Structures are given as C-alpha cells and as structure tokens.
Amino acid sequence: MKRISNFSFYRIVGTVVVVAIMSAGQLSFAEQFDAPKKPRRVANRQIPIVQDLPASSEASEEPQLDEEFYEDDSVVVQASCKNCSSSTAHNQTMHAEDYASEEIYEASAPHTFSDPLSSDCDGGACFQSSCGSQGTCCINPCSPFALLSQRLYIRAESASFWGSGQVLPTLVTSNGNALFGGREIGTASVPGFRSDVGIWLDDCQSRAVVVRMFYGGDNDLGLITDSNAFPNLELPFLSVATNPATQSQALVAVPGQLSGNVNANLSSNVYGGDLLFRRMLGRDSLGRWDWLMGYQTARLSESLSLQSTRETIPAGTTNSVTDSFDVKNQFHGATFGFSGDVRDGCWYFGGMFKLGLGNMDRSVSIRGSQTTTVAGVPNTTASGLHASSRTNSGNYSFDTFVVSPELNLTAGYKLTPKLDFTVGYNLLRLPKVTRVTDALDPRLAVDDAAVPTQMNPAFVFSESNFTLHSLNLGLQWNY
Secondary structure, eight states: OOOOOHHHHHHHHHHHHHHHHHHHHHHHHHHHHHSOOOOOOOTTSOOOOBOOOOTTOOTTSOOOBSSOBOSSGGGBOOOOOOOTTSSSOOOHHHHHHHTTTOTTOOOOOOOSSSSOOOSSOOSSEEEETTTTEEEESSOOTTOTTHHHHTTEEEEEEEEEEEEOOEEEOOOEEETTEEEEOSEEESOSOEEEEEEEEEEESSTTSOEEEEEEEEEEEEEEEEEEEETTTOSOEEEEEEEOSSSSOEEEEEEEEBTTTEEEEEEEEEEEEEEEEEEEEEEEEEEOSSEEEEEEEEEEEEEEEEEEEEEEEEEESSSOEEEEEEEEEEEEEEEEEEEEEEEEEEEETTEEEEEEEEEEEEEEEEEEEEEEEEEEEETTEEEEESOOSSOOTTTTOEEEEEEEEEEEEEEEEEEEEESSSSEEEEEEEEEEEEEEEOOGGGGSOTTOEEOOSSSOOSOOSOOOOOOEEEEEEEEEEEEEEEO
C-alpha cells in the first residue's frame, strides 16, 4: 500500500472543508429566493383575502389567494368578495380590521355633497374626529341595495323667492284714486321650495348625476270690489278718437245711474331645474372642485285679467267686458359651470356658478270680449276695452338666444353623521323675457269712436331682464 504523505493528507482535508462551506452557502442563497413570498400591500387597492392554511399543510407552502395579486401596480387584480351570501355583514371595513396593524392603511373620510373629503379610496374605515362620526370610504359591493343606500344624497329646502318688479298702469280707480295698478308690483317675497337629488356613479365619488328643481311660488295681486264698497268705479284709458288724445273713463258704477263690480287679477309664477353631470376636477384635505355640464330649463308665466260688469238703474241693460293677457317665457339650453365645497370641522361651505346657453321662447296671448244684454237678449263681440279683435288680439311668439347665469352659495352644519342643516342664497337671471304689462298698449290708448279709425289698442313687443333671488333653509341627507 502506498503511504500518503502528511502534506497530501492535509490537502485532501482542506478541499473537503472548502466544498462543504460552498455547498452550505449556495443552499442559504437559494432558500432566500425559493421561500414563499408575502403579498405586498398596494395603496388604493382592495386587500386580498388570505385563506387559512389547512392544519396538515407545511410551513413552506405558499398561501392561497382568491385572485392573483402581482407586485406590479399596473396588473393588480383585486380579490373578490366571497361572502356576499352570508348573513353576516361583510364589507371593506372587515378587511381593514384584518390589516389594522399595517401603516399603509391611512384613515380617511367619505365625501358626499357635504361629508369630509378623502384623498383616496382605500375601502377601509373612515373617521371624522371633530364630529365623532364613522363611515365607509367606498361602496359596499356585497349589498344588493348599495347603489341607492350608499350613493344617494338629497337636499330639500324651503325658500323665499322674490324677483324683478314691473310697473302696472292704473286700471281701476274710484273718484280718480287708484284701486288697482299705478305702481311697481312683483317684488314681494313668496314661499317656494328647492331640491337636489344626486347619485354617485363610482365608489370614490368622483362622478355623479344630479337633478335640481325649484318652484318660485305664485305671486298674485288681485282686486274684487263693487258699487257697495265704492259707489264710483272707473276704468281709465286714453281716448284717441279725438285729436289731440284725451284722458277718458269707462264708467262701471255711478250713484243713481249705474251699479257694478270689478274683478282684476295679476298672477306670476316661475319654476325650473337642471339635469347635470358632475365630475371632480381635484380635491385635497379641505375641499373639492367639480366641473358641471348638462341641461337647464326655466319658465316664467304671467297673466292679467280685467273683468267688469255694469247694470243700469233701474235694471234693464247689463254690459260685461273682459280683457285677458297671458305671457310665457320658456328657456331650454345647455349649461356649464363649476362647483366647490370645503369643510371645517362640522361646518360646510359650498358654492356653484354656471351659465346656461340656449333659446328663450316668448309667447303672448291677448283676448277680449264684450256681452251686452238688453231685455234678456245677449249680444257678444270679440273685443274688450284693452283687447280688440280689430287691432291687438291674437297670439304672438318670438325666439332669441340668451345666456342665463346662476349663482348659489350654501353653508351647512352637521347635525348627525348623515344629516346637515343648510342655509343659502341663489340668484338666477333670465334675459330678454317679456312681461305681462308689456302686452298692454303702452299708453292704454283706445279708439272709442263709433267708427274707429286709429289702430289702438296696439301691441308692441318689448323685452327686459328678469332676476330671481331666493333665500333657502333646509336639510341635506347623505346616505
């Protein structure tokens, strides 16, 4: 047997030791890459649900996920909710509790029309420390009624409206004293209402469809009187049958000669609304800003009627005269604008400005009639005092393009986590409308000759700007 020298023996032992060390190092390096990977949490994504491993599974097996969850943000596939059929409420808040210890879950708050704003939508619990409320950032996908119960907001307000006035000429007098007309009317405030209904189209409340409505109430001015209250009753007008024209009167009641009554009324109402698409432009910790676009409509309607009945003394001849004037202003158009809101603690402040661009349709209807009854036999003609079938009676319509601005300012205070008390001011301007007083002959001129030769009463179309103001007081409910 050949004997191995001490040098060779030590060479062999050293080689074995080196190989053993290198093998151990390669195994440790491989283990670092072959070990199961823990899914990485990604901001603004739903947390994947990790199922519990069976008791027989070895520690080296990878956890099973509902859906694949890659590290690359661009291919993140969110885990789906598997427990919607369970009787136990299951939503993103449960996922948040499972990961409460992770720093990546930042508490944020939901934003409806007045709720606190969040910079993102993590699907976790939302807290408002200043008001002590708690909510959910995103829509619960497990609820079959999530669309209505968690995306809806409603505002209902009682409002006091007042608009631009108009000067009504003197139409009824008693011994020369004005009983109806002779002053500016239509400036008194009247009760009405406003309402907004909106529904969010996505979980993070960046897009919404909003329906806005208002009704400005009925503004009425009337006079009902007779010869018992005023022995003398007159309907003044300008007679153009003479040259020069002279002031004259149609007598309704004269002591010992005529008894009669007068019924005069002027009414006005305005209403309208919008169908808007609302899209968020930006938001931060204090507020948000939105772009608005959609459809706008508004309608201003007015009517004036003057009816008088006179009877000779002793009874024998009765004469009834009626004049009626109706005007309608209807706006249809597209609207564009911006809205913004901020919240400071439990206080909420919001504003909106938009422009409506479209068509203003103005229509005027003038009618008159006169019925004279002698010995029980009536005779009716289609002309009254200020409305004559010969000159101005008929229907008229005029269209024009207008730009209608609207401004809204609102302040609110949170009463409960879902309910706000609101107070606000709104201004709406309707340009180039026609008013009912414009339908009258500008001078109240009448050709009362037996054979008329003058074209009076006349209709001359005129237009003006109408501004509607309102103070609003109400409640807003955020689902």
